[in-house]
Amino acid sequence: MFEILVFATLNGLVTGLLLFMLASGLTLIFSMMGVLNFAHASLYMLGAYFAYSISLYLGFWLGLLIAPLLVGVLGALIERYGLRRVHQHGHVAELVFTFGLAFLIDEAVQFFWGPDTKNYQSPDVLDFPLFTLFGQEFSAYRGFMIGISVLIFIGLYRLLTRSRVGIIIQAAITHPHTVANLGHNVPLIFMAVFGVGSALAGVAGVIAGPVLTTFPGMAAVLGSIVFVIVVIGGLGSLAGALIASLLIGLLQSYAIASNLGVADLLNLLGLEFSRDHPLTDLWTLTLPQIAPILPYLLLILVLIFRPTGLLGNREQ
Amino acid sequence: MKKFLTKSFAWFGYLAVLLLLPQFFDSILAVSLFNQMAIAIVFALSYNMLLGQGGMLSFGHAVYFGLGGFLAVHALLLIEFETVYFSIVYIPLLAGLVGLLAALFIGSFSTRKAGTVFAMISLGIGELLAASSLIFVSFFGGEAGVSGDRTYGPPLFGVEFFQGIEIYYLAAAWVFVATLFMYLFTQTPAGRMANAVRDNPERAEFIGYSARRVRYISFCASGFFAGIAGGLYALNYEFVTEETLNAVTSGRVLLMAYIGGLGYFIGPILGAVILTLMNSLLSNYTDLWMLYLGILFLLTVLFLPKGFAGFIMMHRVAWLQRRIGKLVLPYLATGIPAMLFMATCVLMLELSHLEDESLSVLSIDLSASSPFTWIGLLLIATISMLVTRRTLPALREAWEFANHMTDEPESKS
Numbered sequence: 038m039f040e041i042l043v044f045a046t047l048n049g050l051v052t053g054l055l056l057f058m059l060a061s062g063l064t065l066i067f068s069m070m071g072v073l074n075f076a077h078a079s080l081y082m083l084g085a086y087f088a089y090s091i092s093l094y095l096g097f098w099l100g101l102l103i104a105p106l107l108v109g110v111l112g113a114l115i116e117r118y119g120l121r122r123v124h125q126h127g128h129v130a131e132l133v134f135t136f137g138l139a140f141l142i143d144e145a146v147q148f149f150w151g152p153d154t155k156n157y158q159s160p161d162v163l164d165f166p167l168f169t170l171f172g173q174e175f176s177a178y179r180g181f182m183i184g185i186s187v188l189i190f191i192g193l194y195r196l197l198t199r200s201r202v203g204i205i206i207q208a209a210i211t212h213p214h215t216v217a218n219l220g221h222n223v224p225l226i227f228m229a230v231f232g233v234g235s236a237l238a239g240v241a242g243v244i245a246g247p248v249l250t251t252f253p254g255m256a257a258v259l260g261s262i263v264f265v266i267v268v269i270g271g272l273g274s275l276a277g278a279l280i281a282s283l284l285i286g287l288l289q290s291y292a293i294a295s296n297l298g299v300a301d302l303l304n305l306l307g308l309e310f311s312r313d314h315p316l317t318d319l320w321t322l323t324l325p326q327i328a329p330i331l332p333y334l335l336l337i338l339v340l341i342f343r344p345t346g347l348l349g350n351r352e353q
Numbered sequence: 354m355k356k357f358l359t360k361s362f363a364w365f366g367y368l369a370v371l372l373l374l375p376q377f378f379d380s381i382l383a384v385s386l387f388n389q390m391a392i393a394i395v396f397a398l399s400y401n402m403l404l405g406q407g408g409m410l411s412f413g414h415a416v417y418f419g420l421g422g423f424l425a426v427h428a429l430l431l432i433e434f435e436t437v438y439f440s441i442v443y444i445p446l447l448a449g450l451v452g453l454l455a456a457l458f459i460g461s462f463s464t465r466k467a468g469t470v471f472a473m474i475s476l477g478i479g480e481l482l483a484a485s486s487l488i489f490v491s492f493f494g495g496e497a498g499v500s501g502d503r504t505y506g507p508p509l510f511g512v513e514f515f516q517g518i519e520i521y522y523l524a525a526a527w528v529f530v531a532t533l534f535m536y537l538f539t540q541t542p543a544g545r546m547a548n549a550v551r552d553n554p555e556r557a558e559f560i561g562y563s564a565r566r567v568r569y570i571s572f573c574a575s576g577f578f579a580g581i582a583g584g585l586y587a588l589n590y591e592f593v594t595e596e597t598l599n600a601v602t603s604g605r606v607l608l609m610a611y612i613g614g615l616g617y618f619i620g621p622i623l624g625a626v627i628l629t630l631m632n633s634l635l636s637n638y639t640d641l642w643m644l645y646l647g648i649l650f651l652l653t654v655l656f657l658p659k660g661f662a663g664f665i666m667m668h669r670v671a672w673l674q675r676r677i678g679k680l681v682l683p684y685l686a687t688g689i690p691a692m693l694f695m696a697t698c699v700l701m702l703e704l705s706h707l708e709d710e711s712l713s714v715l716s717i718d719l720s721a722s723s724p725f726t727w728i729g730l731l732l733i734a735t736i737s738m739l740v741t742r743r744t745l746p747a748l749r750e751a752w753e754f755a756n757h758m759t760d761e762p763e764s765k766s
Contacts, residue, residue: 073469119655126658129410132472133611134654140604141647148644148706261480261600268473326488333481340474341462
């Protein structure tokens with residue numbers, strides 16, 4: 038039991054931190070422009086595919102460097118020539134635009150790379166067990182994923198709170214006109230933040246590609262979960278995004294690892310049921326089965342009872 | 354009086370088109386296409402009630418469509434096993450009531466806010482239901498779905514609904530009634546207030562309307578009509594799967610309504626017809642049609658924020674001033690090179706997608722492996738793009754001229 042718990046925690050941590058890497062960019066973009074970028078997960082997928090193509094020629098490490106840069110530049114272009122244009126038509130148009138972009142990127146990935154799964158491998162250097170616990174191995178690559186995510190969180194946090202650039206960005210979020218009057222180029226700041234947020238999604242894609250398999254559906258797998266996290270954590274809150282990512286990662290990982298179900302609960306209460314009752318699906322429900330829907334349940338509960346999210350302070 | 358006459362004329366025209374279409378195109382393929390269109394029209398119109406008229410962006414509208422569809426199939430099964438006995442004609446109404454029930458429940462908490470919060474709740478509920486549908490196998494049938502048979506019900510005037518054409522007339526009747534009621538809804542105080550709440554909820558609250566209740570009413574009505582569309586879907590295919598209530602279907606209806614034109618009643622109808630046509634005609638010729646659909650959608654969002662219907666309505670002023678003729682030549686001068694540009698781009702996409710095969714266009718064989726093909730195509734694309742850019746200012750000038758008010762301003766309608 039204990040070993041299951043430990044490994045569930047570790048796996049939950051890996052998933053949670055990976056989710057955070059996506060959510061951090063998304064929430065940063067939201068706090069600047071007030072638009073939830075639907076294409077964020079698609080940019081994450083592009084990161085994985087770019088890195089795969091680069092790794093074929095230049096190896097994994099250069100892929101880790103170049104692919105996020107490419108994705109970042111693409112993100113900046115999307116902001117400059119797409120979002121800025123639809124911005125005048127209001128928030129709904131912006132949301133719909135990013136939705137269409139996600140749709141288009143998914144199709145474009147299938148066009149360029151084909152519909153099959155790509156054999157994108159983690160580097161050989163990290164192909165050893167980091168430690169062995171209760172006879173189970175924890176791979177070094179997963180440790181590497183945790184390390185990178187933590188580094189990015191610390192770096193981003195310091196950049197936003199301790200540097201001059203960060204102060205200007207924070208000011209541009211709350212008082213864009215004042216910042217513009219002080220002589221800063223606010224549209225450029227917006228573009229840069231969008232680019233950096235996209236690049237973060239690209240990094241997440243590069244390091245998640247080998248573990249979660251690189252295939253055209255990988256954006257859809259994580260896409261809506263990342264939204265859930267950003268909303269649960271509180272729109273625009275970086276710390277909230279971290280808490281929500283870890284919460285969702287651990288929750289899903291525990292639910293999958295456990296084998297409890299409604300039947301156990303009924304047994305505990307001393308109730309019996311027959312197998313051929315019409316509601317039999319409800320009574321044979323187990324936690325691993327409902328693991329995929331837990332985030333959405335949490336989302337709806339949070340939105341009903343605390344629409345600002347866990348750490349959000351802005352009613353929009 | 355004159356306005357009333359034109360409006361009734363338009364409705365009679367709509368009815369006539371619905372009834373006469375299969376007289377002109379009576380192949381099985383065409384009829385099945387019309388059935389898809391009929392379903393899509395009701396679904397897209399119900400979506401427009403939310404987004405176009407109520408300002409609620411939903412990413413989970415398939416929930417009501419799918420639930421209606423599943424209930425309809427179960428109703429067919431009940432008829433088949435003689436548990437109940439009624440004509441299948443009423444099944445869409447039943448499915449609509451299920452959509453209404455679901456909307457009554459979900460809307461009770463999701464309509465508190467419009468905007469991002471509403472969009473996120475709708476996304477969450479859509480994902481929740483799509484995931485649950487794979488868990489509760491006895492009702493949703495898991496990945497295999499549920500199938501029924503529509504021919505067991507009591508015949509209506511001797512019609513047993515064996516053929517697609519019989520279902521078409523049933524669907525056409527429902528589409529007409531549903532469209533009429535959805536139009537009438539826009540004319541009721543509830544429909545008018547929905548527009549007010551969309552544009553400025555604060556002001557609507559100040560006059561004494563609860564923005565939440567106004568949204569709730571539109572939301573429920575929209576769920577009802579989406580359910581009807583789902584019921585028609587079940588009757589047409591006799592087969593409903595998890596796909597009817599997942600994000601793909603929700604996304605498709607958003608595309609339809611947006612490309613057609615939000616805010617115009619006729620917009621979603623246009624969008625439904627265009628997308629269904631694209632879906633079934635283009636997919637025969639190319640694997641890339643989804644890519645083209647994505648491009649079309651993005652171009653619409655970027656350049657035609659009010660969709661195709663909005664594009665048509667843009668010409669109203671020019672039409673009223675009888676200057677529409679002045680636009681024809683500039684349109685042709687820009688439109689032809691622009692079309693050529695797009696056609697070359699499509700050709701290049703297709704060529705790069707084919708492996709070592711050649712494509713024959715206008716009895717010219719294009720080989721994907723020969724560099725001359727690519728140089729030629731790139732040349733045509735560049736020239737046509739340059740010509741398009743050169744002729745744009747002239748078009749803009751003509752547009753300004755045609756829309757320039759000289760007479761009294763147009764009367765508000």
